Amino acid sequence: MKIIETSLQDVKIIETAVFGDHRGFFTETYTKDKFVEAGITHEFIQDNHSLSVEPGVIRGMHYQLNPKAQTKIVRATTGAIYDVLVDMRKGSPTYGKWEGFILSEFNHRQLLVPAGFAHGFCTITGNVNVEYKVDELYSPEHDRGIAYDDPDLGINWPINKGILSEKDTKHPQLKDAENNFIWEAK
Numbered sequence: 001m002k003i004i005e006t007s008l009q010d011v012k013i014i015e016t017a018v019f020g021d022h023r024g025f026f027t028e029t030y031t032k033d034k035f036v037e038a039g040i041t042h043e044f045i046q047d048n049h050s051l052s053v054e055p056g057v058i059r060g061m062h063y064q065l066n067p068k069a070q071t072k073i074v075r076a077t078t079g080a081i082y083d084v085l086v087d088m089r090k091g092s093p094t095y096g097k098w099e100g101f102i103l104s105e106f107n108h109r110q111l112l113v114p115a116g117f118a119h120g121f122c123t124i125t126g127n128v129n130v131e132y133k134v135d136e137l138y139s140p141e142h143d144r145g146i147a148y149d150d151p152d153l154g155i156n157w158p159i160n161k162g163i164l165s166e167k168d169t170k171h172p173q174l175k176d177a178e179n180n181f182i183w184e185a186k
C-alpha cells in the first residue's frame with residue numbers, strides 16, 4: 001500500500017495494490033491492519049454510496065461540525081470525479097486552501113479526508129458510483145456546507161455550470177460559515 005502526501009496538511013492519497021489479470025482486477029480496498037500501520041487509525045463505522053448519473057454533478061462542499069465531525073475515505077468505483085477538499089481548521093498551515101484530485105475506477109485512488117475539511121466532488125463522467133467510509137454517524141443537526149463557488153476559495157471546477165441539489169445552492173462562503181474546527185499538530 002502506498003501513501004502519497006498532498007499540498008494540504010494531513011490529506012493523503014491511498015493506493016492499494018491492484019492485481020490485474022485477464023479477468024479484470026482484484027484489490028483490498030480496506031484492510032484495517034495495513035491502514036493502521038500507515039497511520040490511519042480511525043474507527044470507520046458507516047459506509048456510504050452515491051450514484052451521480054450525469055457528468056457535471058457537483059455535490060459539496062460538505063462537513064459536519066464537532067463533536068460529529070467525520071473523517072472520510074473516498075473512492076470512485078465507476079467513472080471519475082474531481083474531488084475537492086478545503087481545509088477549515090483554524091491554525092492549520094493550509095487553512096482556507098483547496099486541492100482537487102482525480103479519483104476514478106481506473107486509478108483506484110482513495111482519498112483520506114480528515115475531520116475539519118469541507119469535501120465535495122464534480123463528476124467528470126456519467127454513472128459515477130462514489131463509495132466512502134466515515135468514522136462518525138450522519139447527523140443532520142451537525143451537517144453544514146460552504147459554497148462550491150465561494151469566490152474567496154476560487155475552486156477551479158472542470159465545468160462552468162454544475163448540476164446541484166437545492167441544498168447545495170444555498171451554502172455560505174467559508175468566511176461566513178459555522179466552523180468549530182481547530183487544527184492540532186500530530
Ligand SMILES: Cc1cn([C@H]2C[C@H](O)[C@@H](COP(=O)(O)OP(=O)(O)O[C@H]3O[C@@H](C)C(=O)[C@@H](O)[C@H]3O)O2)c(=O)[nH]c1=O
Nearest residue numbers: 048050059060062063072119120121137138139165167
Ligand atoms: C450524507 C447522508 C445523507 N443521508 C440522506 C439525507 C438526504 O435525505 C439524502 C441525500 O443527502 P445529501 O443530499 O446530503 O447527499 P450528498 O450531497 O451526496 O452528501 C454527501 O456529499 C459528499 C460530498 C460528502 O462528503 C458526504 O459526506 C455527504 O455530505 O440522504 C443519510 O441518510 N445519511 C447520510 O450519511
